[in-house]
Structure formats: structure tokens, C-alpha cells
Amino acid sequence: MLGNCMSKVMELRRKEGESHTVPSNGKHKAHDNGRMIELRDVYKLYKTKSGDFPALKGIDLNIEQGEFVAVIGKSGAGKSTLVNLITGIDVPSSGEIIVDGFPVHNQNEDQKARWRGLNLGVVFQFFQLLPSLNLIENITIPMDFCSTYPSKERKARALHLLDQVGIAEHAYKIPSKISGGQQQRVAIARAMANDPGIIVADEPTGNLDSRTAGEIFELFSSFVDQGKTLLVVSHNKDIGPLATRVIEIADGEILNGNQKKISALEI
Amino acid sequence: MVLQARWSKILKDIWGNKSRSLLVIFSIAVGVAAVGMINNAARIIQRDLYSEYGAGNPALLQIYVSPFDKHLAKAVEDMREVESAQAMRVVGASISGADGQWDDVGLHVVQDYDDIQMDKYIPVSGSAKPAIREILLEGQSADLLGLHVGDVVAVEMPDERRYNLTVAGVVHDVYVMPFALLGEATGYVSMETLDWMGEAPYFNRLDIIVADGKNDKEHIIEVGGLARDRIIEPAGFSVAKIQIPGFGSDPGEHWAQSQIKGFILILQIMSVLAMFLSAGLVINTVSAILSQQIKQIGILRSVGAQRKQLIGMYVFNVLAFGILAVMIAIPVGLLGAWWLVDFAASFLNFTVNQIDLPLSVLLIQLGLGILMPVGVALVPILSGTRISVYDAIYQYGLGAESENGLVERLFGKMRILAPEVILALRNTFRKKGRLVFTLITLTLAGAMFVAVFSTRESLNVQINQVERYIEFDALLRLPGGRSKNAVEREALRIEGVSVAEGWGSVIGVILRDDDTESAEFEIVGLPFETSTIDPLLNEGEWLQGEGLNQIVVNEDLLDEEPDIRVGDEIVLEVGDKQRPFEVVGIASKHLSGPRIYMDYGDFERFSGRNNQVDEIRVIADPHMISSPSTQDEIAEQLEERFTNARLDPGSASTRHAFYGNITDTFDIILIILIVMAVLLAIVGGLGLTGTMGMNVLERTREIGVLRAVGASNFSVRQVVVIEGVVVGLLSWILGGILSGPSSWALAGAVINTTLETGLRLRYSFLGLFIWLVIVLLIGVVSSLAPARSATRLRVRDVLDYE
Known part of the structure; x- marks a missing residue:
């Protein structure tokens, strides 16, 4: 059944635009140049009472398919801004952002929403689940908006994803009835709802205890094994050993360039 | 069927915020119910009252004439301009209800019960025609008096003689003022019965339906004038009044139609206002819902929701409110319409055939209850869903x-x-x-x-x-006119009565400077030093004396003749007599309708009605208003004394x-x-x-x-x-x-x-x-x-x- 669903997703993605390259095995493939995420000279300025504040200063970044990239840095360094620009949640002041061949920087909100729904899973620090919906419904809602899976199959897929994140037994509860860690698992399952090639998470463990945070990171690692590209912003040092690459940001600039794997001690 | 998550979210939001949802639903429902109630009631009243009224061939004109017989009606009917004319008589009496309580009753005599030409009543039970010593009762009167067909009822004439009449039938008459409104019952007797009860067998009102121009008020009044000038007065009868039946109604309309129409219009305006308030509330609440859910909107956008999908969700939300509101409002509106129609029916005495909900009212309610909220909510929905994901998630709060x-x-x-x-x-x-x-x-x-x-x-x-x-304690009408000296003397013989004033009245017109005539007005002759009224003068002064040819007009008259000013000299015409009078004052309105006052001496000379008055007004103590019981007592004594004196009085009424x-x-x-x-x-x-x-x-x-x-x-x-x-x-x-x-x-x-x-x-x-x-x-x-x-x-x- 899930196989059929995957075909549907691929078909929809094919309709989304020529820039999407969907291989026959259903896995995302990096764009022609092999890059899944590409940022070119990206600036982001925030207007404040005391003048323009540069959150990002000329960021150049390439992330390839299947990478698990951790973005670290102090508070106010520009980590979240970077993630928001890549997901299309925020718009750059200048520069180009290409994600899986999709030029995020010059699309309107609706185009970005549709693209995000099909190709990108976003996980927020505060989980951001819809409080009135039960866990299954929270997961099926992206499928509903993007019309990916047939209505009758969405519930089964949601249960499958809940099972993957280990909380299937709570499927019919509303978010407030489960713990923070469990809520973040649901948020991750929701991010996986339309089987996107990329998962982006902004401080996914910022609100969790260390044990639960470890479990969440393990979960992310398992997605890399499935061929997903992961970009995770975190303060948590435990992410280092799991990531394939760690990017450190300070004052809106990437300090260590496109440095490959660094040790936990360096974080 | 699997409910998609987005619709599930909306339904759960509605259920999860019960008070807020109920608030919006009730807000919409109040307006929709009010609109349904008013419009449906208006429709039912129009359907049942007006159609019932029209079906009985309503008289278009009433001419009050001095006592006459049916030949006069025939002569008027023979006029080319008249389709039919019917002689009528109404006599005031008292009737004893089932509980022994006495109430006023108007005894109607129709010229020919076998061939009622106009204002036809509908038989409800028993006989449709009263034989001798029988009475038919109007349905509402029978109900309120507790009388039924076959009952023997006591009727007391103004001379205090009592007669037992058998209730032969109950009829429904939408043309008479209802008992509940007027406080006077309505009965129908034959002229033979009236004769048997000691009343002179004559008619005093001519009801007319004109041949052409049945909706043309001026033409109808003109026909009345022609009947008076060509037939009635040449035959030696005098005309006291020519009028279109009702209170300012147009010819053929129910007697209270303009009031009903106006009142319904006011209620409709208020119901529309309620709808506007509901609309404001919907905008406010939907704005608040969106404002409260801004972050959720951001989340939905982040997982793939496009703006049109979000708009669809919130429109669905408002639709759900609207549907729930109309589910409450439609039955409540129907119940309200029932209440209002029932109230109007008891008030105006008409038969309600069916309380139903027509498609037109249903569509209005559905439109207002569902489309209006969606329409007005689109404003906040469109602006609320325009927010960017970033602003929604990070800037709100x-x-x-x-x-x-x-x-x-x-x-x-x-x-x-x-x-x-x-x-x-x-x-x-x-x-x-x-x-x-x-x-x-x-x-x-x-x-x-x-x-x-x-x-x-x-x-x-x-x-x-x-x-x-009104400063009098009691008033007694004297149909056809009586000697002023005689009635005033007779009234002053009643113990306790200290003031008695005879008033005369005629119908006249004002001859304008451009040789046109005004509509007909009532001209009242009264003592210039009257103590039975205390008119409030807006301008000028009251009549100063006899022989001065002064008149006082009231504001109602100014509504129709707005050019009249204090100090003007205007020419009045009564019959073929014309005379100039000086306007010395303008009296305020007091529900009498357009009226011209002049001193009785001037009135006598001008109208030619020497020593004739049409009503007598009495006061017990000129320095104070008597108690209601004293007023009733005086009224009773007036009727009794005048009857005993063979002055043939009409009905008496009191100030209270x-x-x-x-x-x-x-x-x-x-x-x-x-x-x-x-x-x-x-x-x-x-x-x-x-x-x-x-x-x-x-x-x-x-x-x-x-x-x-x-x-x-x-x-x-x-x-x-x-x-x-x-x-x-x-x-x-x-x-x-x-x-x-x-x-x-x-x-x-x-x-x-x-x-x-x-x-x-x-x-x-x-x-x-x-x-x-x-x-x-x-x-x-x-x-x-x-x-x-x-x-x-x-x-x-x-x-x-x-």
C-alpha cells in the first residue's frame, strides 16, 4: 500500500516543475550538480529601530543529498535565520537559495507552501502541533493539503509514521496529553508525512531533556539511512557525532566553511 | 467517508471553543430569527388579513346621514358613479356576558341580510341572518363575552329597558373594530328587532362602492359629494360626515392598513439593524479567531497549506456557524412569527389560516444566516491568511x-x-x-x-x-342633532353636573385663493369660553368672543393646508354658504384629526343649523377631573335622562x-x-x-x-x-x-x-x-x-x- 502512495507522491512532484528530478526508486536525487541545498551570497537584514541589523552576511553553502548537517552557534548568531531562509519561511534580503533545484528566494508564499509541503519537512523547537487535532490528524494534515496520499490511506500512513517514531499507542490523543519528547516525535512524523527528501529542524531538542534529546537525534540519524538530507540547528553537543558535517555560525557568517565532520569537542 | 484533517480541525475548533462558537451562532441567529419573524409575520398578516378584508367587498365610502330609509340607498345606488349603496344603522347598547358583566355593544342593522352588498361577514356557526328577537354576535365578541349559539342574552338599550335576545349565530366580521381593541362588542340585529326594542326604525349611514376608480381616493370623495349634492340633501336629509373607512387608509384597504404597514416597516428596520449588529459581531469574532490562530496558520503554511486552502477552511468555519445559526433561527423565527401573528390576529380580529414558512422567507433567512456571515467574514479571512509564515510563527504574540x-x-x-x-x-x-x-x-x-x-x-x-x-367627564353623542337649549338644560338637571356644553359640527371646505377647494374638514361650533377642552395653542390665541368670525385651526389641518397662518382670512364653505373667517390661533394635535373651531354663535349663523348640537359634554367639577367611577356614573345618567326625555341619544363615553x-x-x-x-x-x-x-x-x-x-x-x-x-x-x-x-x-x-x-x-x-x-x-x-x-x-x- 505504501508503495502505491510513494508513486503518487512522485507523480505529484513531477508535476511540480521541471527542476525536480525524481528517480524511479522514489529516493530524492541531488540536482544535476549534486547539490541538494545551495546558498549563494545570501544576506538577511532585519530592520530595527536602531537601524538595519545584518543577521546573515553573504552566506555561501552547499549541502549534498544524504548529508546530515548540524548548524551550531551562539544565540543570535543567525542559525535560525539560515534555516528559515532555506525552508522559505523567511525571505533573503539578497542572494539565491536553491533547494533541490527549486529557487526558494524568488517564489511567492503559495508556491513555497506547496513546494515545502511536498519536498521539505520542517521541525520546530516548540513542536508547533495543532492543539485541537489528535496525533494522527496532525500527521495527515500535510497529506491533506498537498493531496498526496489517497484519503483512505492517510490514516494508515500516519499510524505507520507514529510507529516509526515509537508512539503509535498514543495515536488518538491530542498533543497536550503527551510529553514534550513525544510531541517532538509527532512533529518529526509530521515532517515525514509526505516523504520529503529534506528534513530541516530548528532546535528540535531545545525544549527537551538530554535523554529525550538523544532519542530524537537517533531518530534523525535513521532518516539519513533512508537517504534523506538533514539540516539540524542545535545547541546540543550530542548532535556532533551523529552529523556528517557541522557548520558553525557566528555573527551571521559561517566560521568553518563547509567543514566536514568535526568532533564533539570542537562544538 | 474519511473527513480530511483540515475540516476536522475546523469542526474540533468549533467544538473546542464552545462558548465562543455559541456566541457567534447566537449572534447570527438573533438577527436571522428577527428577520424571519418580522417578514413571515408581515406576509401572513397581508395574506390572511388583507385578503380576508378584500374578499368581503369592502365599502369604499361611508356617508353619515340624518335618519333615512332604504329608498335613499336605492336612489344613491342608481347614480351612474355608484356601483352599490347599502343602508346601515349602528345603535349603542349594553350586553350582558356569560359572567353577568355588562359591556358596551354596537348593534348593527344591515339593510338586507339576504343580500349583503359589502363588508360581508363570514358565518362561523348557527344562522347567518338574525330573525326577530335574535342577535348574531361577532366571533371575538362572542368569545370574550363567553356566549354561544342558542344562549339567551340580555341587551340593555340606552333607556335602560332590557330585552332578551337569542344568540342565533356567530359571524366573523373583519370590518368592525375588534372588541379587544375598542372595548365594544359587535352584534347584528334586524330592523324589526330594533323596532321591537323601542328604537325608531331608520338607517343613519350609507356605505358605498363606486363604479370606477375604486383606488382613487379623490374620485371616491368626489362621488360622495355628488351623492350628497344630487340625491341626499335635495331629498331633505343632512350629511354629517363623508369619509373613507379606516384611519388614514386608502380606499378598500383594511381600516388599520397604513398603521400595520408602517409598524411592520419599523420592525423590519429594527430586524435589519439586528442583522447589521450580527454582521459586526461575526467580523469581530472571525478576526479574533484568525488573530488567535495566526501561529497555527503559519504552521499550516509550513506544512504545505496554500492560501486558498486556508481561506476555504475559515470560510467553512463561518459556514458551519451560519448553518448552525439558521438551524436555530428558522424554527425560532417561525415561532416568533406565530406569536406576532397570533398577537396581531387577536388585536385586529382576523383569522389565521396557517402558520407556514414560505420559500421566500426561508431563502432570505438562509441568505442572511449563511451568505451574510461568509461575506462579511471574508474581510478578516482574506487579511488574516495573507500573513507570511515567518510573521505568523515568529512575530505574533x-x-x-x-x-x-x-x-x-x-x-x-x-x-x-x-x-x-x-x-x-x-x-x-x-x-x-x-x-x-x-x-x-x-x-x-x-x-x-x-x-x-x-x-x-x-x-x-x-x-x-x-x-x-379633554376636560369633560362624559360625552353623549346625539345623532342627527338636537336642540342645544334642551340638551344643555337636560344635562344640567343631572345631580352633580355643573357644566354642560352642546357642540355642533358640520363638514366644510376651505376655498383657496386660487379658487380650488380643500379636502373636507370638520368644523366645530362650541362656546368660545369652553371649559370642556383645554387646547394647547402653538400660535396665536383662542376664540375671543361671539360674532367676531374667528376660527382656530389645529395642526392636523395645517398638515393638509400648510399655507395657513395666524392672522390669515380664509373662506369656508358649508353646503352653498361661504363666509370669510380670521384665523386667530393654531391648536396642537390631539388625535381629533383636522378640525376648525369657531364660536357656536358664528357656527349657527354660518351653518344654518340653528340651535342644533351633535353632542353634549358635561363636567361635574370644573376645577378637577372626576374619578373614573364618577365619570361612568355621569355617562350612565346622561344616557338614562336623555332617553327618558325622548332625546334619542347615541352612545356616551367618558374621559377615562x-x-x-x-x-x-x-x-x-x-x-x-x-x-x-x-x-x-x-x-x-x-x-x-x-x-x-x-x-x-x-x-x-x-x-x-x-x-x-x-x-x-x-x-x-x-x-x-x-x-x-x-x-x-x-x-x-x-x-x-x-x-x-x-x-x-x-x-x-x-x-x-x-x-x-x-x-x-x-x-x-x-x-x-x-x-x-x-x-x-x-x-x-x-x-x-x-x-x-x-x-x-x-x-x-x-x-x-x-
């Missing part, structure tokens, strides 16, 4: 509001006030759009509420004018009966208006309740911060309640300002509709004060529940609130 405006800064400087009060005042102005909508709703409700009270007081002014105007009938009618009108005002107040209250609930919900985190820094539950409650009270007070001030014009409009419309007279507005400060109390109560009550729930939350939960 604490600290996301705009900079403080002038008002907020002003409150910030009010060091004299307690911090809770300053915070409440600043909170009031934080959501300015919502505040504006809430204020509009409450302001309109307040303005209409005060307007209803002002209407009541203005009506009271009119009633008081009537009360002030006349005044009581007017006030009863107005009270009913006011009850309906107050019901509408209360509905508006409910919608306004719902508006403020909703606003306060949303304000508190939005500030849940802020309240948590307040409590975390040491604010007591009492302080938190105080902040919320003060805000509610401030909004209420602001709306009261604005409503007070708007209540001036709204009072003028509503009171003017009601008075014009019910009294066919211009407005003398009396603004109701009592209404303004009552509304202040209500609005303060609404402010406190509407904020208490949100304040309580705000203080119930644990600080930690509140700070975690997303």
Missing part, C-alpha cells in the same frame, strides 16, 4: 503589537490612577479594530434602546396632550375610557418595540462578551507574566473587569450621542404611523440612564467569566501557552 498610540501614552502618564486601572485602560485600546467593532455594535444597540424609550415618552407627550385637551383605549393601544406597540430593543441589547451584550473573552484569551501569557510578578487574582480580575466596563461606558457615551437622531427617527416613524401626526420629540433621559445600568452590567458580566478563567490557570501553564 507578546511584544508583537504596534507602538503605543497617543491614547496609550496618555494613560501611561496618569500616575494618579492605580496600576490595574491604567493597565485596563491601555488594554482597552490595544486591539483598536476589535474595539471599534465592539463599540459600533454596542453603540447601535444603545442608540436604538434609548430611541425606543424616547418613542415611549414622545407617545406619552401626545397622550398627555390628549389627556390635557377614551384615554384608556389610546394608552392600551400604545402599550402594545411599545411592548413590541421593547422586545426588539432587548434583542438589540442581547446582540450588543454578546458582542462585548465575545470581545472580552478573546482579549483575555489572547493575553493569557501576559496574564501569566502579571501573576508571575506578583499580581493577585483580584488584581487580574480587576484589570479585565475594568476593561469591560470602560468599553461599556465608551459605547454608552457614543450611543448617547447617536440616540438623539435615532430617537428622532424612530419616534417620528412610530408616531406618524400610529397617530398619523407629526412628532413632538421627548428625549428619554430615563432610557439613557437605564441603558447605562444595562451596559455597565453587560461590561461586568461579560468580563467576569473570562477574568475568572484567566485567574484559574496555573502560572506555568499560562507561560507555556502557545
